[in-house]
Amino acid sequence: MNFTLTExxxxxxxxxxxxxxxxxxxxxxxxxIAAEAGFDRDIWRxxxxxxxxxxxxxxxxxxxxxxxxxxxxxxxxxxxxxxxxPMMEALIAGGLLAEMGHxxxxxxxxxxxxxxxxxxxxxxxxxxLSPRTTRLTEDRLSGHKSLVxxxxxxxxxxxxxxxxxxxxxxxxxxxxxxxxxxxxxTADGMRAAELRLDATPAxxxxxxxxxLLERHIARATLACMAxxxxxxxxxxxxxxxxxxxxxxxxxxxxxFQVLQHRxxxxxxxxxxxxxxxxxxxxxxxxxxxxxxISAAKNLMGRTARLMAEEAIQLHGGIGMTAxxxxxxxxxxxxxxxxxxxxxxxxxARFIAxxxx
Amino acid sequence: xxxxxxAEETAFREEVRAFLAEHLPRDLSEKVRLGxxxxxxxxxxxxxxxxxxxxxxxxxxxAFGGAxxxxxERHIFEEETTRAHAPRIVPFGLTMLGPVLQHFGTKxxxxxxxxxxxxGEHWWCQGYSEPGAGSDLASLKTRAVRDGDDxxxxxxxxWTTLGQYANWIFCLVRTDPTxxxxxxxxxxxxxxASPGVTVRPIVLLDGGAEVNEVFFHDVRVPVANLxxxxxxxxxxxxxxxxxxxxNIAGIGFSNAGLETxxxxxxxxxxxxxxxxxxxxxAARLARVExxxxxxxxxxxxxxxxxxxxxxxxxxxxxxxxxxxxxRQEINDLTRRALGPMALPFVSEGLEGANDGIAPDYAxxxxxxxxxxxxxxxxxxxxxxxxxxxxxxxxxx
Numbered sequence: 060m061n062f063t064l065t066e067x068x069x070x071x072x073x074x075x076x077x078x079x080x081x082x083x084x085x086x087x088x089x090x091x092i093a094a095e096a097g098f099d100r101d102i103w104r105x106x107x108x109x110x111x112x113x114x115x116x117x118x119x120x121x122x123x124x125x126x127x128x129x130x131x132x133x134x135x136x137x138x139x140x141x142x143x144x145p146m147m148e149a150l151i152a153g154g155l156l157a158e159m160g161h162x163x164x165x166x167x168x169x170x171x172x173x174x175x176x177x178x179x180x181x182x183x184x185x186x187x188l189s190p191r192t193t194r195l196t197e198d199r200l201s202g203h204k205s206l207v208x209x210x211x212x213x214x215x216x217x218x219x220x221x222x223x224x225x226x227x228x229x230x231x232x233x234x235x236x237x238x239x240x241x242x243x244x245t246a247d248g249m250r251a252a253e254l255r256l257d258a259t260p261a262x263x264x265x266x267x268x269x270x271l272l273e274r275h276i277a278r279a280t281l282a283c284m285a286x287x288x289x290x291x292x293x294x295x296x297x298x299x300x301x302x303x304x305x306x307x308x309x310x311x312x313x314x315f316q317v318l319q320h321r322x323x324x325x326x327x328x329x330x331x332x333x334x335x336x337x338x339x340x341x342x343x344x345x346x347x348x349x350x351x352i353s354a355a356k357n358l359m360g361r362t363a364r365l366m367a368e369e370a371i372q373l374h375g376g377i378g379m380t381a382x383x384x385x386x387x388x389x390x391x392x393x394x395x396x397x398x399x400x401x402x403x404x405x406x407a408r409f410i411a412x413x414x415x
Numbered sequence: 416x417x418x419x420x421x422a423e424e425t426a427f428r429e430e431v432r433a434f435l436a437e438h439l440p441r442d443l444s445e446k447v448r449l450g451x452x453x454x455x456x457x458x459x460x461x462x463x464x465x466x467x468x469x470x471x472x473x474x475x476x477x478a479f480g481g482a483x484x485x486x487x488e489r490h491i492f493e494e495e496t497t498r499a500h501a502p503r504i505v506p507f508g509l510t511m512l513g514p515v516l517q518h519f520g521t522k523x524x525x526x527x528x529x530x531x532x533x534x535g536e537h538w539w540c541q542g543y544s545e546p547g548a549g550s551d552l553a554s555l556k557t558r559a560v561r562d563g564d565d566x567x568x569x570x571x572x573x574w575t576t577l578g579q580y581a582n583w584i585f586c587l588v589r590t591d592p593t594x595x596x597x598x599x600x601x602x603x604x605x606x607x608a609s610p611g612v613t614v615r616p617i618v619l620l621d622g623g624a625e626v627n628e629v630f631f632h633d634v635r636v637p638v639a640n641l642x643x644x645x646x647x648x649x650x651x652x653x654x655x656x657x658x659x660x661x662n663i664a665g666i667g668f669s670n671a672g673l674e675t676x677x678x679x680x681x682x683x684x685x686x687x688x689x690x691x692x693x694x695x696x697a698a699r700l701a702r703v704e705x706x707x708x709x710x711x712x713x714x715x716x717x718x719x720x721x722x723x724x725x726x727x728x729x730x731x732x733x734x735x736x737x738x739x740x741x742r743q744e745i746n747d748l749t750r751r752a753l754g755p756m757a758l759p760f761v762s763e764g765l766e767g768a769n770d771g772i773a774p775d776y777a778x779x780x781x782x783x784x785x786x787x788x789x790x791x792x793x794x795x796x797x798x799x800x801x802x803x804x805x806x807x808x809x810x811x
Contacts, residue, residue, distance in 0.1 A: 180755055184684075185684060186755065187686075243760065243761050244760050244761075245760055246758055246781045247758070307549060307551035308554075317798065317801075364747070371788045371792075372791055372792065376792060379619050381618040389620065403695040
């Protein structure tokens, strides 16, 4: 057992943290969220130059990482900084494309030149990975995909559909015939869209794609949890600073024992969250992967809600304001429960997996 | 002990129900049902309808134009209006200031202000909190200096709910900076059209701007607008807060929220079935409903005791804590119920922009979850309420 980062990973963490601290402030983030694009292309290219995207891919895929700990490291820093760039899209779509042998596209994703996004959710499908209504017939896609991340910025859409040979992954370029987007912001400050396809010409990449999809959604779930962990760390730090500086009843709030104890509980839960993410990262790709992902996602759902609600409460009114940095992190960590299955979804899955 | 309603109470319920069926405008109840924001005109229209029936001020004595309802009658009214998706009554004039003026105001103040609260001419807001005075309200710094027949007021209030609609504000101001914190405070009524008053909205994390900062720069306020005695404002403020708290269990809000939650849980698909059939979700929903059933009775017990002449004191702190925890839990379950569809965040400004993104019922849910984090912060945070319970109820 060894819980220290390797030298390479430590360097990546340090440089990412420095870079993102330098580039992201509450004002900058607010301005990006308010703008149409929803993220900063320059920051995205710089992240790619730093190797943050390459860290998500194995050496055989043109990267230099790709393990659970690499994914966790990168996303923890993005969550800690409240970054908005399309790293999740790069991880999922890039990972799928790499395994399907599209190294040319992956190289451009790693370079920050190409944005590909996975469209897999459907209205009324809740957290189901399997397409229910989107169909692929004679190389044409028809259907409605929900919550497609950073869709407006995407060059290519990787779409799941029911084809003649089961669950199929197909590729569609932006601007394709019969493709339309209804874009909107999401509550965590990101951008997404409903994607509608009407006999849209598509390039089939893989049939019988469900096992591959499940594997990559597991990686994305790990990334989402690490992002939440980072956001929790920032919320914790903001709250400690607030309690040390805010004076009421003639002393800093942090001198009230009842608040000290609540902070101590949060500190304990934060370490639990960190360990759950480490468990999930360490088991990624093993036969224990699914059970550990579900264990961690359930725990993250509980602890992130607690952290968000307590951080707001302990801040008082200022914690409710959009202008103050906490607002973004609180929304980010609560809304993570609505991605890749919530607390209850993963509790049920953990129980089912533990029974076998 | 008898949990059944008397014949009179049942008749009153029927009367309220019939009135709502006839007079509650459909467009208003639809907005409330769907969680859409209400405009100032919406609120005013509903107040006017209730005032026409003499039901706007259920808690006021008849002598002041109120309905003088018992605690049970108020409970029935709240249940029925909630069930019918009527707008809530805006509390600042009716629930907060009204009782203060009735107890501590001069006859002239009562005759001038109370009818204007009822007829909607005055929309009041509350000037209590300041940037440096939140939980520790008594540390407030807004100054009022006597100058002839006026006070000159300078300072800043914050978290002023619906201050953007208000034309009057009741304020706690410091009139004696040398006295102990609670003893140098006075209760002033300020016309917001006075020169030197500025209102600035605060955008909250849900994107809405229902609260404001209110700035006072050398604002002249006639001494006639002082309520009660100078430097006794803290007594009136505490009186007002206990009255505010008699409604703060929010039973009606919770009942309405629970109804919406059940509707969504029946509509949302989960696996092969409906979300309501998911045992984990059903258990969460049942627990909060069980808590609410008990709180509803706690609420009535405390309010009935208050009606028998025991002032609604520290007991109402219990209603505030448990009531807000339950409302927040219902908000939390409602966002969970939506699954991924809790994520789209479409501005209310873009009417119709939600089309084809998520079910109609999904639209307000996430914003409400975040917005209602305020419930455990405002009106005396739940931490302050717990301290009151520990000291005043338990004697610790």
